Structures are given as C-alpha cells and as structure tokens.
Amino acid sequence: MSDASHSLDERPTRPPPPVIAPPGLVRRVAQWFRQPGVLNALPVLVLFVTGFGAPLIIVMEFSFLPSRTFGYHGTWTLENFERIFSETFYISYLWSFGMAALTVAILLVVCYPAAYGMAKLFGKWSIIVTFLFLMPMFVSENVRLFGWFLFHLPRSGVLAGIIREVFGAEDIGTLLYTPTSIIFGLVYVYLPFVLFPMTLGIAMIPKDLVESARDLGASRFQIFREIEIPIAMPGILVGGLLSFVLAVGAISESKVLGGMSVITIANEIQHEFTYAQNWPMGSALATIMIGVVAVIVTFVMGRLDLDALLGRK
Numbered sequence: 001m002s003d004a005s006h007s008l009d010e011r012p013t014r015p016p017p018p019v020i021a022p023p024g025l026v027r028r029v030a031q032w033f034r035q036p037g038v039l040n041a042l043p044v045l046v047l048f049v050t051g052f053g054a055p056l057i058i059v060m061e062f063s064f065l066p067s068r069t070f071g072y073h074g075t076w077t078l079e080n081f082e083r084i085f086s087e088t089f090y091i092s093y094l095w096s097f098g099m100a101a102l103t104v105a106i107l108l109v110v111c112y113p114a115a116y117g118m119a120k121l122f123g124k125w126s127i128i129v130t131f132l133f134l135m136p137m138f139v140s141e142n143v144r145l146f147g148w149f150l151f152h153l154p155r156s157g158v159l160a161g162i163i164r165e166v167f168g169a170e171d172i173g174t175l176l177y178t179p180t181s182i183i184f185g186l187v188y189v190y191l192p193f194v195l196f197p198m199t200l201g202i203a204m205i206p207k208d209l210v211e212s213a214r215d216l217g218a219s220r221f222q223i224f225r226e227i228e229i230p231i232a233m234p235g236i237l238v239g240g241l242l243s244f245v246l247a248v249g250a251i252s253e254s255k256v257l258g259g260m261s262v263i264t265i266a267n268e269i270q271h272e273f274t275y276a277q278n279w280p281m282g283s284a285l286a287t288i289m290i291g292v293v294a295v296i297v298t299f300v301m302g303r304l305d306l307d308a309l310l311g312r313k
Contacts, residue, residue, distance in 0.1 A: 059283045063280060063284035063287045064078070084284060084285065092263050095263070103247045104243055106183070107187055107240075108240060111194045111198050114129075114133075120205075134192065145185055145257060148184075152181065152257075159172075177259035177261045181257040186250060190243040190246055201233065202232045204234075206231075248265075249289070250264070251267060
C-alpha cells in the first residue's frame, strides 16, 4: 500500500495550459475591418466621415474660439457658452424644441388614419394616394411655403378673397406672423416624413393576428392598443424621430409664414454666422443643439428594433 502511494506521488504532473493573451487594440480593429459587411460599407463610411463628421468637428472646434474669430488662432475659451447660458438664447431653444415636439404630436395623430388606409384599406388605390402625397415634394419647400403665404394674406390673399366674395366679410384676420402659422408650415412640410415610415410599420401587422383577437372578443380599442401600436411602433418612432430632427432645425417656416414673430434657434445660428459675423458664437449655439438632438436620437434608437422594421423577424 505504501509502495502504491509512493508511486502515485512520484507521477509527473502536467504543466498548466499556456495563457493566451487577448488580441491588442490594433489587431482587434484590423479584424473588424476585415469583416465583409465593413468592407462593403467602407465607401459609405468614408463619405460619412468626410462629408458629415468632419464639418461637425470643425463647428465644435470653432465654438471654443474667441468671439469674431475667423481662423484657428487664439486661446480656446468657454466665453461663448457662458454667454449662451447667461443671456436669453434659451427662449429660442424652447421655441424650437417645443414647436418640433408639437409638430410630431400633430403629425402622429393626422398621419395614422392615412397610413392605416394606405397599408390596409386602399388596396390598388394606395399607389395613387402615395403619389398624391409625394407630388408636393417635387416642388421646392420655399415655393410651397410662399404659396401658403399668398393664400393666407389678410386682404389680398386667396382665402380672404373667397370669404369676401361668398360671405361679404372684409376683415377676417390672418394666421400669418403667428406661432400657429409656423406649426401649420412644419406639419405641412414634414407630413410625408412621418406618413411613409408609419405606413411601413402598420403594414407589418399580421391580418390573422387581428382577426384572432377579434374572434376572442377583443374590442377595437384593445386591438389598437395591444396589437397594432406595439407592432407598428418601429415605423412610428422612425417617422417621429425624423420629423422632430428636421423640425428643430427648420428656418423657412418661421421666416416666410411666421414673419420672424418667433425667433427659433436656427434663426439665431444664421444671424450669428451672417449678419453678426460671429462664427464661434454660431458654432456654440449649433453645438448645444446638436448635443441635445443627439441625446434624444440615442434614447429613441435604443428603443428601436430595426430588424423588426425591416421584417427580419
């Protein structure tokens, strides 16, 4: 027994397996670039970095330069941001983001019935309806807004002339030069950007699922709340996010229809870059707007299922 235990003690032990170090950062980046998807997307990635990322970096760098600086010289400073938070620029931010949020809310309510009809009810006529919604987009946005401007002129406009001829009223007032006219212009211009993604989302709702819920006694509101909205949510989020981002930076609506009665943040940025000739201040205003929009986009994209939107699952 002692000999056996002695022989076991003398048996050679196996060396521990070698520790494989994880690949370094350079090697991981190289492996990532070798993926087929990355190689196929490389031209678009280069275009995105040079055409979108580089200008943003330049704007952000200019925001830290002294006022009325037109080149990369001078000591970096926070005076532009201090001026923004100490003066009344916050009012322009509130107007821009508030009107953009109200525009999205109105568009969601207005577009859902039309999107539901295009996806589920119109059948072969949906192509014609789609074309009717697309026709205004073949005309410049400014031209369309000036058309509504002529329509709403207080005395010599189209609407005033019709009411004067039909009802005999001379002074009916006007929507022009008010926040209401700006909201009207935003809703009119950005309606297709909500309608078509929402139509795509509603088209993903299985007809059999709705019929099964109806057979089990679900009401129309229950089907809408428990089935249609959750399934169509990716399209709703895409449309709402797209229109919100565009509406925040809109400038023509406040100029043409609003008559500068409301100064949006886009107007402030344009004023600093042009009339005031204060590029660093305009860059600081734009940087804050981009940062707020980026936070909102990141939050929404975190809740967005692109695979579901594209029908991959």
